[in-house]
Amino acid sequence: MSKDVLEIRNVNRVYNDGEKDVKALSDINLTVKEGEFVSIIGSSGCGKTTLLKLIAGLDMPQSGELLLNESKITGPDYKRGYVFQQNCLFEWLTVEKNIAAGLKARHVYTQNKDKVSKYIDLVGLHGFEKSYPHQISGGMAQRVAIARALINEPEILLLDEPMGALDSFTRADIQDKLLDIKKQENLTMILVTHDVDEAIYLSDRIVIMTPRPGRISEVIDVDIPYPRQRGGAEFINLRRNLLDKFHLASAEPQPEYFI
Amino acid sequence: MENKKTVKTGIRYAVYILFTVTGFVLAILENIFVPQIAADFENKKYALGSFVLSINRAYRIFLFLLIIFYIAVGIFSYLKENRQANYIKKAKFRFACGVALGIWDLFGTKLMYFPQPFFPGPAKILEAFLMESGYILENTLYSLRLFALGFSLGVIFGVGTGILIGWFDKVYYWLAPVLNISGVIPAVAWMPFALTIFPTPFSGAVFLIVICAWFPIASLTAQGIQSTPKSQFDAARTLGGNTVYLLFHVAVPHAMPQIFMGISSANAFAFTTLVMAEMLGQPGGLGYYINTSKVWSAYYKVFAAIIVMAVLFSLIMKGIGAIRGYVLRWQRGLVK
Numbered sequence: 001m002s003k004d005v006l007e008i009r010n011v012n013r014v015y016n017d018g019e020k021d022v023k024a025l026s027d028i029n030l031t032v033k034e035g036e037f038v039s040i041i042g043s044s045g046c047g048k049t050t051l052l053k054l055i056a057g058l059d060m061p062q063s064g065e066l067l068l069n070e071s072k073i074t075g076p077d078y079k080r081g082y083v084f085q086q087n088c089l090f091e092w093l094t095v096e097k098n099i100a101a102g103l104k105a106r107h108v109y110t111q112n113k114d115k116v117s118k119y120i121d122l123v124g125l126h127g128f129e130k131s132y133p134h135q136i137s138g139g140m141a142q143r144v145a146i147a148r149a150l151i152n153e154p155e156i157l158l159l160d161e162p163m164g165a166l167d168s169f170t171r172a173d174i175q176d177k178l179l180d181i182k183k184q185e186n187l188t189m190i191l192v193t194h195d196v197d198e199a200i201y202l203s204d205r206i207v208i209m210t211p212r213p214g215r216i217s218e219v220i221d222v223d224i225p226y227p228r229q230r231g232g233a234e235f236i237n238l239r240r241n242l243l244d245k246f247h248l249a250s251a252e253p254q255p256e257y258f259i
Numbered sequence: 260m261e262n263k264k265t266v267k268t269g270i271r272y273a274v275y276i277l278f279t280v281t282g283f284v285l286a287i288l289e290n291i292f293v294p295q296i297a298a299d300f301e302n303k304k305y306a307l308g309s310f311v312l313s314i315n316r317a318y319r320i321f322l323f324l325l326i327i328f329y330i331a332v333g334i335f336s337y338l339k340e341n342r343q344a345n346y347i348k349k350a351k352f353r354f355a356c357g358v359a360l361g362i363w364d365l366f367g368t369k370l371m372y373f374p375q376p377f378f379p380g381p382a383k384i385l386e387a388f389l390m391e392s393g394y395i396l397e398n399t400l401y402s403l404r405l406f407a408l409g410f411s412l413g414v415i416f417g418v419g420t421g422i423l424i425g426w427f428d429k430v431y432y433w434l435a436p437v438l439n440i441s442g443v444i445p446a447v448a449w450m451p452f453a454l455t456i457f458p459t460p461f462s463g464a465v466f467l468i469v470i471c472a473w474f475p476i477a478s479l480t481a482q483g484i485q486s487t488p489k490s491q492f493d494a495a496r497t498l499g500g501n502t503v504y505l506l507f508h509v510a511v512p513h514a515m516p517q518i519f520m521g522i523s524s525a526n527a528f529a530f531t532t533l534v535m536a537e538m539l540g541q542p543g544g545l546g547y548y549i550n551t552s553k554v555w556s557a558y559y560k561v562f563a564a565i566i567v568m569a570v571l572f573s574l575i576m577k578g579i580g581a582i583r584g585y586v587l588r589w590q591r592g593l594v595k
Contacts, residue, residue, distance in 0.1 A: 058493050078499030088494040092512040092589045105500035105508070132589045152499060 282357020421480020
């Protein structure tokens with residue numbers, strides 16, 4: 001039995017939008033095991049990105065606590081790598097230097113120089129080392145972002161809809177890359193997405209969240225062996241099942257429809 | 260076939276070289292064949308090494324050297340295709356320059372048609388360089404020294420305070436109003452203070468250039484720092500970057516295009532301030548040279564100084580442009 005890497009205990013996060021308090025997250029409890037791939041899905045506004053930001057330490061909860069390997073998360077740290085939704089590369093640095101940024105930020109670049117080319121190869125960007133972010137495609141940019149987070153050898157990788165803005169071919173390509181990385185490095189990953197197929201294709205577990213207030217409504221284990229066939233019977237069944245739940249989960253009475 | 264084609268383009272290119280220099284050839288012919296109205300003009304002689312020349316002959320030698328120069332540039336440009344295209348593109352303009360020199364010489368020096376001595380001809384202006392090239396060089400170096408010191412200090416202070424204003428809210432609170440109020444005052448308005456407070460006129464002028472460069476650079480640097488997206492900071496923090504990293508490896512590089520915008524506009528202000536300061540109380544410099552020449556009605560010298568300024572300032576602009584191009588090389592292809 002692999003150990004628990006991440007523990008989220010009774011986490012609440014309330015925002016004040018100026019007039020009233022908005023409960024973004026309500027009583028979130030979740031445990032993630034080492035090497036596990038967990039997807040968080042839900043409609044927009046359900047607090048899934050907020051939850052990921054809390055895990056990253058970019059935001060703080062009002063109550064409850066988050067623990068990574070039994071130590072409390074108090075702020076951002078390279079041990080929790082983060083890949084952003086939008087392309088957040090440093091546009092004044094080349095691909096190579098973007099990937100090396102984490103090493104330089106931590107002042108460990110000189111002793112780890114050779115790691116840069118290893119991670120360039122890992123995400124298949126050989127030959128683009130000297131390109132600037134605006135010269136490469138969106139898919140390549142996201143691969144740079146993944147390599148940039150991985151070079152710090154994080155204990156967990158947080159992925160905030162990194163494939164949201166990509167076309168479906170590029171998306172499939174990066175999904176396979178993530179599975180490769182999972183297999184090679186036994187890295188724990190949490191993916192925020194609103195793409196059900198993507199969640200099934202990648203995850204060991206899928207967490208469904210519902211909005212107002214943002215909370216976890218259900219956690220589903222995915223037992224389909226890798227590599228998964230998108231057209232396979234189990235895949236399709238689970239997808240139907242999930243879409244049903246998802247519809248139920250977000251089918252709250254919505255007053256705007258009553259005239 | 261192939262060979263014939265290159266010969267053909269070679270001939271076509273040679274025609275462009277000829278066309279480029281034809282303007283200057285016309286200017287020389289004009290100078291030789293149109294008689295001089297003012298009698299004393301031709302009699303002035305200048306020793307250039309062992310040669311003794313009249314001004315008109317010196318002017319013709321100058322034009323001849325220009326012709327040689329453009330032919331040399333033409334032959335050199337033949338080796339590379341993009342240079343060739345550039346040379347062909349500029350041929351019309353260079354031809355027109357030659358013709359313009361001819362017309363100017365005709366009405367300025369030869370026929371004395373323009374009111375004299377306010378609008379001397381090109382030959383007359385060349386005289387200033389022949390007469391006192393040493394003195395012009397001395398004043399040019401004075402201007403250059405003043406500019407280099409004042410402007411580099413202005414850039415350092417501007418970028419420094421800009422970073423502080425952009426990064427620290429408290430500094431913004433206290434300094435931004437000072438910057439906004441004092442920044443709109445033309446630097447030369449401080450001239451009386453600069454000349455009394457500072458021990459030497461030189462240091463006073465340095466102060467004026469520093470404050471005129473400071474305002475645009477500081478305000479644009481601050482804007483650049485403040486406009487850094489939060490997500491970029493978040494990314495840097497999750498990579499293990501501390502505050503120093505966030506400031507110097509995220510905010511400052513992000514602000515670099517704005518910083519250079521500030522530097523470019525400060526550059527133009529600094530030229531104005533430099534010349535004004537020199538005209539109003541410096542013991543040297545091109546502005547000083549203009550002022551003293553004006554007193555003696557030596558307007559040809561004023562024009563000579565203006566030409567030096569044009570060359571000097573455009574070289575400085577080119578230099579700054581080159582630095583900018585290097586620092587912002589990541590933008591190549593991104594911005595037109």
